[in-house]
Amino acid sequence: MTCGGFLAARGRYSRRVSLPPAADHVLALDLGASRIRAAVVAADGGVVTRREGRTPGADGPTAVVTTCIELLTAVRDEAGPAIAAGLTGIGLAAPGPVDPRSGTLVEPPNLGPGFRDVPFAKPIGLALGLPAALERDTHVAALAELTFGAARGCRDFLYVTVSTGFGGAIVIGGRLYGGPDGVAGELGHLVVDLDGPRCGCGGRGHIETVCSGSGIARLGTEAALAGRSPALAARLATRGPGGLEGTDVAAAEEAGDPVAGAILDRARAAFAAFIVGLVDVFAPERIVVGGSFAAGQGERLLGPTRDAVNETAFRIPRERVAIVPAALGDDVGLVGAVPLLALRRSGARAD
Numbered sequence: 001m002t003c004g005g006f007l008a009a010r011g012r013y014s015r016r017v018s019l020p021p022a023a024d025h026v027l028a029l030d031l032g033a034s035r036i037r038a039a040v041v042a043a044d045g046g047v048v049t050r051r052e053g054r055t056p057g058a059d060g061p062t063a064v065v066t067t068c069i070e071l072l073t074a075v076r077d078e079a080g081p082a083i084a085a086g087l088t089g090i091g092l093a094a095p096g097p098v099d100p101r102s103g104t105l106v107e108p109p110n111l112g113p114g115f116r117d118v119p120f121a122k123p124i125g126l127a128l129g130l131p132a133a134l135e136r137d138t139h140v141a142a143l144a145e146l147t148f149g150a151a152r153g154c155r156d157f158l159y160v161t162v163s164t165g166f167g168g169a170i171v172i173g174g175r176l177y178g179g180p181d182g183v184a185g186e187l188g189h190l191v192v193d194l195d196g197p198r199c200g201c202g203g204r205g206h207i208e209t210v211c212s213g214s215g216i217a218r219l220g221t222e223a224a225l226a227g228r229s230p231a232l233a234a235r236l237a238t239r240g241p242g243g244l245e246g247t248d249v250a251a252a253e254e255a256g257d258p259v260a261g262a263i264l265d266r267a268r269a270a271f272a273a274f275i276v277g278l279v280d281v282f283a284p285e286r287i288v289v290g291g292s293f294a295a296g297q298g299e300r301l302l303g304p305t306r307d308a309v310n311e312t313a314f315r316i317p318r319e320r321v322a323i324v325p326a327a328l329g330d331d332v333g334l335v336g337a338v339p340l341l342a343l344r345r346s347g348a349r350a351d
């Protein structure tokens with residue numbers, strides 16, 4: 001070691017000793033189709049500073065990467081120089097599929113055209129001067145629930161998220177299962193209806209098409225346009241060109257509209273059948289259900305699902321499994337940066 005290197009190493013060491021809390025913070029970023037969220041997160045999962053911005057997907061990949069860098073820079077600066085000096089890395093969550101080894105966005109269908117094999121971790125890491133690790137958002141969420149949330153203590157569990165889309169992650173033996181390419185576990189694209197609607201991925205009748213905010217919105221809009229539901233047509237008339245949202249259909253059900261009720265009954269029945277299948281295939285200890293649609297439905301979704309599992313799944317897995325709501329809400333994609341970076345530092349791939 002040269003003298004300069006020794007001094008530099010001592011300099012780093014003395015900073016860590018004098019500022020112990022700063023050494024364990026990370027930068028976190030959650031890239032979504034409509035929002036980008038950034039934060040500084042402490043080792044215990046506490047969010048120190050946060051910022052949020054619109055995802056400029058229509059402006060292309062360069063604009064998205066630039067916005068990510070701006071938000072991360074802002075939360076780092078807001079956290080103050082002591083914490084900024086002790087940051088250990090950047091954990092990035094993004095819609096799948098992603099390549100965690102090269103740090104690229106492979107072909108996310110919901111971000112917009114032009115997002116194919118986009119370098120993501122490398123330009124962000126270079127701009128912030130920190131090592132950056134990229135994982136699929138549902139994988140980051142599963143790591144977060146495993147470390148800080150509803151899957152603590154589990155070695156074998158499934159994470160399912162039902163919001164605008166439908167996603168999932170598989171954890172086996174305490175490790176994310178990604179298969180040989182890191183892309184396994186796209187649970188939202190299991191078929192629940194052979195003759196069902198087209199999915200955004202090109203397939204047909206996937207659970208995302210009948211049990212997700214976007215799928216329910218589309219079914220509700222079709223019912224309104226076909227004249228089957230005056231209540232949904234009235235809500236559609238107040239909406240812009242984007243049509244109904246899933247929450248409109250849920251509100252119409254609450255108000256007593258039978259067509260909206262039928263759409264949501266079918267969504268809940270599809271979800272229950274889907275979960276029974278997962279219980280029989282994986283025999284997990286737990287299934288953690290997250291996402292804004294699932295949170296809005298609460299026990300209306302989980303209660304009938306548990307009943308279906310108890311009535312129709314195989315005995316040994318049904319007696320073991322617990323089907324529980326996620327614990328971390330909207331922050332799940334941010335606090336998962338802590339275990340993601342810990343995994344990468346240990347030399348292991350997250351999957």
Ligand SMILES: [Zn+2]
Nearest residue numbers: 189199201206
């Ligand atoms: Zn699909």
